Amino acid sequence: MEYVDSLTGFRLDGRRPNDMRQIRGEIGVVAKADGSALFEMGNTKVIAAVYGPREVQNKGQQINNQALVRCEYSMANFSTGDRTRRPKGDRRSTEISLVIRQTMEACILVHLMPRSQIDIFVQVLQADGGTRSACINAATLALADAGIPMRDLVTSCSAGYLSSTPLLDLNYVEDSAGGPDVTVGILAKTDKVTLLQMDSKLPIDIFENVMQLAIEGCKAIAQYIREVLLENTKLLESRKGL
Amino acid sequence: MEQRLANTWQMTVNERKFIEMALAADLRVDDRGPFDYRPCTITFGRVGGSSEVQLGETRVMSYVTSQLVQPYRDRPNEGTLSIFTEFSPMADPAFEAGRPGEFAIELGRIVDRGLRESGAVDMESLCVVVGKLVWSIRVDLHILDNGGNLIDAANIAALASLLTFRRPECTLGGDDNHELIIHDIEDREPLPLIIHHLPVAVTFAVFGEGNIMV
Numbered sequence: 329m330e331y332v333d334s335l336t337g338f339r340l341d342g343r344r345p346n347d348m349r350q351i352r353g354e355i356g357v358v359a360k361a362d363g364s365a366l367f368e369m370g371n372t373k374v375i376a377a378v379y380g381p382r383e384v385q386n387k388g389q390q391i392n393n394q395a396l397v398r399c400e401y402s403m404a405n406f407s408t409g410d411r412t413r414r415p416k417g418d419r420r421s422t423e424i425s426l427v428i429r430q431t432m433e434a435c436i437l438v439h440l441m442p443r444s445q446i447d448i449f450v451q452v453l454q455a456d457g458g459t460r461s462a463c464i465n466a467a468t469l470a471l472a473d474a475g476i477p478m479r480d481l482v483t484s485c486s487a488g489y490l491s492s493t494p495l496l497d498l499n500y501v502e503d504s505a506g507g508p509d510v511t512v513g514i515l516a517k518t519d520k521v522t523l524l525q526m527d528s529k530l531p532i533d534i535f536e537n538v539m540q541l542a543i544e545g546c547k548a549i550a551q552y553i554r555e556v557l558l559e560n561t562k563l564l565e566s567r568k569g570l
Numbered sequence: 571m572e573q574r575l576a577n578t579w580q581m582t583v584n585e586r587k588f589i590e591m592a593l594a595a596d597l598r599v600d601d602r603g604p605f606d607y608r609p610c611t612i613t614f615g616r617v618g619g620s621s622e623v624q625l626g627e628t629r630v631m632s633y634v635t636s637q638l639v640q641p642y643r644d645r646p647n648e649g650t651l652s653i654f655t656e657f658s659p660m661a662d663p664a665f666e667a668g669r670p671g672e673f674a675i676e677l678g679r680i681v682d683r684g685l686r687e688s689g690a691v692d693m694e695s696l697c698v699v700v701g702k703l704v705w706s707i708r709v710d711l712h713i714l715d716n717g718g719n720l721i722d723a724a725n726i727a728a729l730a731s732l733l734t735f736r737r738p739e740c741t742l743g744g745d746d747n748h749e750l751i752i753h754d755i756e757d758r759e760p761l762p763l764i765i766h767h768l769p770v771a772v773t774f775a776v777f778g779e780g781n782i783m784v
Contacts, residue, residue: 417669419675419678422672422675426676
């Protein structure tokens, strides 16, 4: 199947190879949570809710000099094409929970909140490729909404390589093609990589190009997230009457 | 590795400082250079498909078995490969018996990604009857002793056992050529798996705010 049309250069959904899908972020979608966010990347919709810092529920897991970060990733039954009941602890969910936790732990200033717990719950409502990245972006927004001190904004984006072209932000069809899929998570301002995962194989020089493309996508998302947070702050200011 | 249990061995502040200061002078605790591996030994079992890897103090054992199953609906002409990890408390008191924890699953997924998603093991050759019967290869990784760098050792063990694994040959025969006959190893020589390339895992650790790498 031709993933990039040879005549026009368009992808299957009409994007150019360097185009990201339309992104949308909204803060404060879960009223009960300390912080929450909804993040959409094209048709992929993800909700993140953050509870914390609060008292550690399991005293055996308490760390005395820093906060405990826990993360749970789950996909709703209706999120994919066929409605299937997903077991909660299945290997893919556990791996992605671990990945999101480690990514966020790298940027949260955990030493400021010893003996406390921060819970990040991420739920995929609609899955169309790039759920991992959308989850990390949603978690960043939710953590910022909860007012948890962070070193920097963590953003994530994926890129692939099909029909000899590096493609940014793969959707489900392009992802299932079995080609390489590089997911990158960076700290936007300090320019540090916190997550790098890849499926399939790539020659090293092409890999550098694909990773660079993903990093640029991450920076664009960071720009957008910053705007969303700024708007939210202005809204809070006006409500306070400042 | 995040096992926060009472059994976890906690490093003292002295030990932590010593390691960091030594690294600043390019010295490691066991007198290795920053990019040196520990001596690695691979031993094979008598039956094909089992191997034990010893990387310094780390020991990992791998065992490969195969079974005939129905293929996945969206891949009717490909076999399946699955990796399972067992972290027993024998290896490290911080490991809990029973269900694999986060790190066990992460290790399994990393080895799985290297072998399956990179196309190292040929899946189409494992097909017997399209849409009905394929070989399902199962790799079980048992951690016997945790001396650090489990990912590299587990990867080597998985590779070694997959390379020596032999599956029984099966043919379609019988009256209407639809009956599946699995030949005994005495009758027909068992077949090896087709492995296109060998993915090798290399793990680095970064100390000192990202300045020192080992």
